[in-house]
Amino acid sequence: MKKFLLISALISINFIAFSQNRALPKVDLKTLDNNTINTSEFDNDGNPIVISFWATWCKPCVKELTNIAEVYEDWQDETGVKIIAISIDDARNMSKVKPKVNAEMWDYEVYCDPNGDLKRAMGVGSVPHTFLLNENKEIVYQHTGYKDGDEYDLFKKIEALVK
Amino acid sequence: MRKLTFIIACSFIPFLTWAQDNSSGTVQGDFNLSTQSYYEDPAINAVGVDEFILMNAYSNIRYTKGNFTAGVRFESYLNVLQGFESNFNGNGIPYRFAQYNVNGLDITVGNFYEQFGNGLIFRSYEEKTLGIDNVMDGVRLKYSPLKGLSLKGFVATQRLFWEQGPGIIRGFDAELNLNDAISSLENSKTNAILGGSFVSRFEEDNNPVFNLPENVAAYAIRTTVNRGKISFNSEYAYKYNDPAGSVTYNNYAPGNALMTNISYSQRGLGIVLEAHRVDNMDYRSKRGATGKELTLNYIPAISKQHAYTLAAFYPFATQPSGELGFQGEINYTFKKKSKLGGKYGTQVAVNYSRINALNGGPSELTINRDHSPAFFSVANEELYFRDLNFDIKKKISKKVKLMLNYLDVIYNKDVIEGKIIGKNVHARIGIAEVNYKLKPKHTIRSEFQYLSVDKSDEYYKDQGDWVMGLVEYSFSPHWFFAFVDQYNGGYTSEGKSYDAVHYLNISCGYTKGTNRFELGYGKVREGIFCVGGVCRNVPSSNGFTLNITSSF
Secondary structure, rough: HHHHHHHHHHHHOOOOOOOOOOOOOOOOEEEEOOOOOEEHHOOOOOEEEEEEEOOOOHHHHHHHHHHHHHHHHHHHHHHHHHEEEEEEOOOHHHHHHHHHHHHHHOOOOOEEEEOOHHHHHHHOOOOEEEEOOOOOOOOEEEEOOOOOOOOHHHHHHHHHHOO | OOHHHHHOOOOHHHHOOOOOOOOOEEEEEEEEEEEEOOOEEEEHHOOOOOEEEEEEEEEEEEEEEEEEOOOOEEEEOOOEEEEEEHOOOOEEEEEEOOOOOEEOEEEEEEEEOOOOOOOOOOOOOEEEHEEEEEEEEEEEEEEEOOOOOEEEEEEEEEEOOOOOOOOOEEEEEEEEEHHHHHHOOOOOEEEEEEEEEEEEEEEEOOOOOOOOOOEEEEEEEEEEEEEEEEEEEEEEEEEEEEOOOOOOOOOOEEEEEEEEEEEEEEEOOEEEEEEEEOOOOEEOOOOOOOOOEEEEOOOOOOOOOOOOOOOOOOOOOOOOOOEEEEEEEEEEEEEEOOOOOOOOEEEEEEEEEEEEEOOOOOHHHOOOOOOOOOOOOOOOOOOEEEEEEEEEEEEEEOEEEEEEEEEEEEOOOHHHHOOOOOOOOEEEEEEEEEEEEEEOEEEEEEEEEEEOOOOOOOOOOOOEEEEEEEEEEEEEEOOEEEEEEEEOOOEEEEOOOOOEEEEEEEEEEEEEEEEEEEEEEEEEOOOOEOOEEEEEEEEEEEEEEEEEEOOO
């Protein structure tokens, strides 16, 4: 019975239009000053937004954000893209996020998701996990993990959005 | 459970036909599978399993339309991987919920995760890789009656494998942002937030000997103050008389915790100082529960979370029964074209943490119900953990990056691994990592790590020294190949001697978009695997691993 209900629920999901891009879920996050901000407040004047999930203890995440930081100015000039880095550090490391971001000299918007609410809402299993949003703040591309050079492909996707 | 699944299933139907607005709902999901085969290998103490192959898998599916969200998670452990609790064996839907928001009132029915403040009295969370999922099941409301004030409340029970714990948990939290709430402070350079929370557990008293409190409460107050480059956070929590452990001493000692941190940061520099004191703060939704079961709160570990394999060899885990800890960290970037920065800049970090026992032991362990340990005592107390570590990152040229790491760690093996007072392990660990970019999308990464234990009689020699080497070749965006060897020179433990052994492991991975496949073969050493200060013991094993993750 239980299984049947689940299956019927899943089947009914299939009838919902899949063609549409997925909207960014509305979830409360913490700013680096511990204020509350909702993801619906994310804005980049109709230009693309990249959302990158990371953590202070995640080496590939820090590598990804460091490598993008080297080319971020060029990316902004050419496409107007904004990068929003979401730290999934919990209470253990949350106090280290702001000093880390400053010491790394990252010019990203950075927010904290200490209990994984946005992580769950966006289906992020492990970090790094990167999303690209179009002018309507709909998710048009996502990618898990990071290997050196992955940023070239991400930039191609961003360029395709603004052309 | 069945009823709720039915309700959620039904709730999808109206959205299919009643198009109140023109937008259709969206569906999103993720999938995660880990399988491993286990072969017997006496050289590393690895045991085979009768099933040959074990598997952990789960999938989340969420439906969103406007202010409405519903979701389920299917979990399957056939049978559960070694290192996890065998109580997970089986299939089921332990997570299903519906949530909607009407004019600012946010209602969740079914399962939810929640955290009050830093989690000192309440945090419900999941960490699948550690086998932790203490999700709540009940009703939760969130509301903001005026600008700057947010309220949260819930009544729920807590997950225990495939069942629910016996306690009924009630919680309430309020947070006030003074700058948003008071108009005259709106443009103040100082930003202040106050918060308070209250949690109570009801559990029937059916103990024939003792008259146990059926309601056990805890409260916490917190504040954050920011001004310019300085941030200050502090939280104090108090737990009322909670029958502890096995309830044999008739000891209903209260508990308390205080954590505080202050940070200063500007472009290129970050400094953090932290301290915390914890006394008898193990708080669960069932009295006497142990291990990772039914934990209601979360005491963050006050030490650095290391990522390199041998740096994480001796990880600290918070002792919620009682500890006093300090931590400091400095991150600094030498600017480009400066003497120490070179062409690309150099990043350095220094971190120090030290944690010791409370004076005279925590309140809960003593038979004397009036004992309360001194607030501050460091010098003569038993050391639990100490870690001094240095980190240097340097880009040498367009193609080469170098990372160096050094740690000096003292680890109280007996206490951290759950025994009574004992000896420490003193380890020094050196790590070098080189990244070499062959072509724009082709990178070779290599790591060399060395761990040396202090051989004097004052310390445990534990498993002696370790050496590790890693070579990884990655080809963006799809492929990686890795080869790892961990070598142990042999040691003697509890009268049994172990020969020198190589833990060889090869793996390769393929990623396309959000689909990721990873196949590995080799030996895995026994050890503690930690995320966020919570740890799981992984036994030695030898075999194939296959991990697949996906999301849409």
